[in-house]
Amino acid sequence: MSLFRRRTLLLTGLGLWSTCRLLAQPAGNLVVPYVPTADPVVAAMLKLARVGKDDFLIDLGCGDGRIVITAAREHGTRGFGVDIDPELVELSRSNARRAGVEDRVSFTEQDLFQTDLRPSSVVTLYLFPEINLKLRSKLFAELKPGSRVVSNEWDMGAWQPDETLKVQAPDRAYQIFAWTIPAEAQGVWEGGASAGGPPRSYRLVLRQHFQTASGTLLVEGKEYLLSDARLEGNLLRFVVPAAGLQFVGKVSGDLLAGNFGGGPPERGPTWQAQRLKRFNEVWY
Incomplete structure (x- = not known):
């Protein structure tokens, strides 16, 4: 068929007519017009x-x-x-x-x-x-x-x-x-961090839905709910309002490294954690 031979297609859902050649998509017999x-x-x-x-x-x-x-x-x-x-x-x-x-x-x-x-x-x-x-x-x-x-x-x-x-x-x-595209961050993470004093143990339980997440942070035996947990690529951010913490870190496979000061991951008190468990839940 010549490139300039057209068929008329009613674009369902748009409520308007467009004259354009039909291009059949192989999967599911779906049809897409060339516009x-x-x-x-x-x-x-x-x-x-x-x-x-x-x-x-x-x-x-x-x-x-x-x-x-x-x-x-x-x-x-x-x-x-x-x-x-x-x-x-x-x-x-x-x-x-x-x-x-x-x-x-x-x-x-x-x-x-x-x-x-x-x-x-x-x-x-x-x-x-x-x-x-x-x-x-x-x-x-x-x-x-x-x-x-x-x-x-x-x-x-x-x-x-x-x-x-x-x-x-x-x-x-x-x-x-x-x-x-976000990294897969859901699972159980554990590691220690220091803010200039004795190291503190942190355990993060994270569940993910596309680029948003929810979960809890366990700090020295006390559990806090996360707020505003979100991923942009491999960058994870979340807030722990009750503990006055803001976390920014990078996910690299089963390693998570960042800080609880809200600044760049390489600045401030650092936390390096290992993913101990992956969840089987479908997150995308």
Whole structure:
């Protein structure tokens, strides 16, 4: 089918008509139309993703390649776009050559659900809600903590965004959602800390739901409830109001290192803990 042959699709839930070619997604017989992302939306997505020259961006359902190409041209970002339509893949490659960034980007005809996301630090999406939800576990399983995910128009269900932004494009306003992949921090942690006096023993029991957490901190036999426990990548923060403590630390596998002074993990009284137990509960 020619790239410019169109079918008319009623976008259910949006209540408006859009003329665009249908692209069938292999999983679940879902159907996604090719609708180019408006330039102001592309710029806003890349801003929320905080892309830079050290990032590797993967665009799932890349269309004409504009997100990957713009990131390379304006931010020096290396990128990779996948689409199941061979004509769009060829168009993306042609656009990259015209933009002079073909040495930093590549495009492949591929099922997005079969794409290896492990090399990326940023993933961009303009799909449908059903597909976002099907992708969610794959994003958590393959992306490293600290990786960013940005979606145009559609959220991730129970996984609440870290940031949202409304952008006005020539046709209408668009909502953009951004997330940072958190480390897995749930479990039982134990270790000692010193604030200049005798070392104190701390035992942390943490349960996690996406990037938020809840639990208790046991200090010298006394148990306190946590407040505002949250992860941003591998950075864990929580407050213990009853004990007057603020913790900031970094999760590295089964090690947790930080301080109870609320400052950077490397400053102030330190706490180094070992994870003694992992919970089997599904946290994403």
